[in-house]
Amino acid sequence: MAIAKAEPAAAELVAAECVVLAETKDHQNWELIGRVADQGGPHAKVLKAAHDAVEEDEDHHLYHTMGWCRELWIQSLGMPAVLPPPEEERKVETAIGAARAEHARDDYL
Numbered sequence: 644m645a646i647a648k649a650e651p652a653a654a655e656l657v658a659a660e661c662v663v664l665a666e667t668k669d670h671q672n673w674e675l676i677g678r679v680a681d682q683g684g685p686h687a688k689v690l691k692a693a694h695d696a697v698e699e700d701e702d703h704h705l706y707h708t709m710g711w712c713r714e715l716w717i718q719s720l721g722m723p724a725v726l727p728p729p730e731e732e733r734k735v736e737t738a739i740g741a742a743r744a745e746h747a748r749d750d751y752l
């Protein structure tokens with residue numbers, strides 16, 4: 644819909660927002676699966692294995708997507724953007740790493 648109704652840059656922002664929303668929920672769901680696995684019970688072993696297999700990837704998806712979305716918005720507001728975002732350059736995998744990358748974005752301008 645955004646591609647049909649908006650300029651490409653605006654459609655790109657809509658896409659970025661949609662991915663951030665999806666990855667935020669994805670991240671939360673996997674965190675909850677990990678918590679359920681930690682409770683034990685008949686399915687704990689399989690849930691723990693699944694959680695361990697994807698947790699790092701899900702962190703990566705969320706933090707990198709947030710970085711892309713932030714920088715695309717900054718660009719759309721006419722300010723210098725860091726593209727690709729520092730989260731990509733630093734290969735961020737954790738929340739604290741994402742916070743550090745965002746804090747250091749001026750170093751990448």
Ligand SMILES: [Fe+2]
Nearest residue numbers: 666669701704
């Ligand atoms: Fe994901």
